[in-house]
Amino acid sequence: MFDLIKRLTDSFGVSGNEEGIREAIINEIKNDIQVINVDALGNLFAIKRGKGKKIMVAAHMDEIGVMATYIDENGFIRFSNVGGVSQFVSVGQKVRFKNGTIGAVFYEDKLEDMKSLKLSKMYIDIGAKDKKEAEKSVRIGDVACFVGDAVRQGNMVISKAIDDRSGCAVLIKAIKDLPETDNEIYFVFTVQEELGLRGAKTAAYQLNPDFAIALDVTATGDTPEANLMEVKCGNGPAIKIKDRSVICHPEVKKLLEESANRINVPYQFEVLEFGGSDPGAIHISGGGIPTGAISIPCRYLHSPVEAASLQDIENAAKLLVEAIK
Ligand SMILES: [Zn+2]
Incomplete structure (x- = not known):
């Protein structure tokens, strides 16, 4: 199983x-x-x-997953949720787009306290040097799932x-x-x-x-x-x-x-x-x-x-x- x-x-x-x-x-x-x-x-x-x-x-x-909504001049990707995605659960995670591109999910440094964290204050970093390079891998409307490979621990499965x-x-x-x-x-x-x-x-x-x-x-x-x-x-x-x-x-x-x-x-x-x-x-x-x-x-x-x-x-x-x- x-x-x-x-x-x-x-x-x-x-x-x-x-x-x-x-x-x-x-x-x-x-x-x-x-x-x-x-x-x-x-x-x-x-x-x-x-x-x-x-x-x-x-x-x-x-x-559930996320959808690319906007790519800024520096190649960072803003996103919205597809289904019930919590901002708190998403911080520090990796996401994978359909074409295999992996991104790190993080939030703006200026955030004053964690309670005011919103998806709109977060972004996906795919390591692109600018917008043009980012657009070679991710287009607006592309969706990504979270990365969380299945592991077995005793009788539990975590994934x-x-x-x-x-x-x-x-x-x-x-x-x-x-x-x-x-x-x-x-x-x-x-x-x-x-x-x-x-x-x-x-x-x-x-x-x-x-x-x-x-x-x-x-x-x-x-x-x-x-x-x-x-x-x-x-x-x-x-x-x-x-x-x-x-x-x-x-x-x-x-x-x-x-x-x-x-x-x-x-x-x-x-x-x-x-x-x-x-x-x-x-x-x-x-x-x-x-x-x-x-x-x-x-x-x-x-x-x-x-x-x-x-x-x-x-x-x-x-x-x-x-x-x-
Ligand atoms: Zn379900």
Whole structure:
């Protein structure tokens, strides 16, 4: 599982620029699934045909990043966020543009105190001697992801983009491990979740499934002075009750809970008081779709050091397979 996650998190896929990660996922599954499609927005569909229930399983393949907005005469690049990027988390990091150009992220010396730090007072230094040289590598509108190579430490994986490449890894594992079933299953790797659940919205509308299950990360309450939250890393995948975008359907929640009990996978319940996720768009698509979610507990969300338990990710895959077979 670690090697798969490493391959996925190494791939480039800032929201709206998912070609790299989409190719990487197709490479992982092309011998294991009957049909692979890509829609107009870039969502990737891996389809297992059948006459039973029509099920949508979704994980977003995009990751947060930054976009070049202005290059000054000295070649320093101003930028804005693509998705939820914190100025405090970005300071001192490296970013990588699609063409491989690496930049250092730092802030103006004149800043009086750290509290007034804003992305607009920060810049990316790609080591260019002036604007002209910088423009040979980076153009306005180019996007970059954070650099945060995946490492394994005991049972934890630490990397950028665990949100939501860990969910993509769960779908890939489920595609490979799925036993004979009559259900028609659409494994959807969605685009632009980090910009407001955009890909999931059009994917769910096209499919109009009987029900849907999404896989994504969730915050935890197990770090020093964390906000109060029941979810802990290593205590098993979480069955989502709600976040700010959705209240999960009771029947799907029940299906997930019964499935976990049947195969003895440890689980916890997730009530996330901030943030939304793909189920928020899926459940209000068309005439409404019963939707639930399996969440992978993850510390330090939207940073280059997102940390999750490999055991939780493995168990999320087992739980998903049991629920959809
Ligand atoms: Zn996510």
